[in-house]
Amino acid sequence: MYEKLNNLLILLCRAISTRRLYFSDHPKVRVLAKGFVERLREFCRETEINKLFIGIIDNNLVFEGRNLIGPSIVGRQLVQFADKLRCGGFSFTDQTSENEFSALLDLTIDLKQPVETIKQARELLVANDIYNIEIAHHYMGSSGPMTRDQRTVWQGQDTGDFLHSPTLIYQALFDSVAQAHGDVALGQDIDIDNTRSVSEYMLHFTKTHFSDMMQHVHYPDYDSYTVGHSVRVAALTVFLANSFKWSDEMLLAIGTAGLLHDVGKSRISEQILYKPGKLNEEEFAAIMTHSRVGAEILLSQKNTTTLDIAAAWGHHIRHDGTGYPRQPEWAARHPITSLLQICDAFEALTATRPYKPPLTPHMAYSIMLRDKGGFHPAMLASxxxxxxxxxxxxxxxLSDGRKGLVTATGPSIDRPRVRITNAPDGAEIPPTDQYQLNLQAGEHRSLSVSELLLAEAPA
Structure with missing residues (x-):
């Protein structure tokens, strides 16, 4: 139940973020609004409730005394909206309509200043024909605001489910990048601390469940591939840096820099970013500005690091010093920027784009290895x-017809470890019965990988 609730609330937060970037009837906004209402009704039906109440305390989203970590990470804009309404939570009934939810999204934009009382906020909802979404007073204990001990009891103990859910981790990463790009587009400060917080979750998850999370970024994502690209580059960079046994402090910094490295693209028009055909000279010149613009954006922010700025500036500078932006011949490159450049290029080559199909890793490596002077040789080999x-x-x-998820590589780059998910006849194997095969092991030497399959998008 909690995973479905988390997904529902993260969808709510994404709808608010998207509405900040697009007009009310934009297709992206309409799809999210429709999806939220459908999932809300499904959740109410499955849990046999007719009203879903989400409380807010200390900037956290809470359900039935439980702190919802995933939605709280990406729910900053929902919390800010609640502050403007002087309320301590929202109730959505199973009769909430798409029009009512869209009107609420509009209100998140139209309400510039906080109302004076919750009574005024409730009147504002009614004035906008919102009847099946209600707001509640802030939580009050029996004798006033809660004490710290009372809050602990009310929020309950977090079970850590969020840290073990690749879907929620990916969504939190995705939304943190989308929020950063949205803030820049609106001329607002980036919440660097939020990005760093989400990067810390990625760090812990990548160490133990990298393959599970990477499943979520191997599918076509035309509409927002710039955001998905940043998430995958960050995960790849952290994964590789962890294999070098670098410190957790350094890994956290690398993850944050990876998530923000393409923030300059928030200043590039969508017509250019998502153009399905080849860019003309003028359009490509505009794309090339994103590295410099990204560095300038991060220079103007609070709490950014020199690595954040260097990553934005240097991820398109080649090992031989060419590329863009142009730099003096004497300039030295940081090894982490070189690492990020490799991950950036590999992701771009192997991902689906509006203008090209994905390449296999083998094809991507061939291109990168032939590009003399393009990449740091030792880091590319690693x-x-x-x-x-x-x-x-x-x-x-596999060569015997079984299908599976690659969980780890081995000494031979063509013989990974695989978790078997489907029998030779294609039948799915229940998760509890799935098993690992190490193609490096002697008893499995007769087996080999016969085909690389594209993973489908997670539901």
Missing amino acids: FISAIGLYPPGTMVR
Whole structure:
């Protein structure tokens, strides 16, 4: 139940973020509004409730005494909206309509200043024909505001489910990047601390469940591939840096820099970013400005690091010093920027884009290895060794017909470890009965990977 609730609330937060960037009837906004209402009704039906109440305390979203970590991470804009309404939570009934939810999204934009009382806020909802979404007073204990001990009891103990859910981790990463790009587009400060907080979750998850999370970024994402690209580049960079045994402090900094490295694209028009055909000279010149613009944006923010700025500036500068932006011949490159550049190029080559199909890792490596002077030779060799021909998180078919998820690479880049998910006849194997095969082991030497399969988008 809690995973479905988390997904529902993260969808709510994403709808608010998207409405900030687009007009009310934009297709992206309409799809999210419709999706939220449908999932809300489904959740109410499955849990046999007719009203879903989400409380807010200390900037956290709470359900039935439980702190919802995932939605709280990406729910900053919902909390800010609640502050403007002087309320301590929202109730959505199973009769909430798409029009009512869209009107609420409009209100998140139209309400510039906080109302004076919750009574005025309730009148505002009615004036906008919102009847099945209600707001509540802030939580009050029996003798006034809650004490710290009372809050602990009310919020309950977090079970840590969020840390074990690749879907929620990915969504939190995705939304933190989308929020940063949205803030820049609106001329507002980026919440660097929020990005760093989400990066810390990614760090812990990548160490133990990298293949599970990477499943969520191997599918076509035309509409927002710039955001998904940043998430995958950050995860790849942290994964590789972890294989070097770098400190957690450094890994956290690398993850944050990876998530923000393309923030300059928030200043590039969508017509250019998502153009399905080849860019003309003028359009490509506009794209090339995103590295410099990104560095300038991060220079103007609070709490950014020199690594954040260097990553935005240097991820398109080649090992031989060419590329863009142009830099003096004497300028030295930081090894982390070189690492990020490799991950950035690999992701771009192997991902689906509006203008091209994905390449296999083998094809991507061939292109990168032939590009003399393009990449740091030792780091590229380390990257290929760590990622292999079948990267963790990809689905493969074995020579005997079985299918499985690659969970780890090995000494031979073409013989990974695979978690078997389907029998030779294609039948799905229940999660509890799935098992690991190490193609490096002697008893499995007769097996090999016969095909790399594209993973489908998670539901």
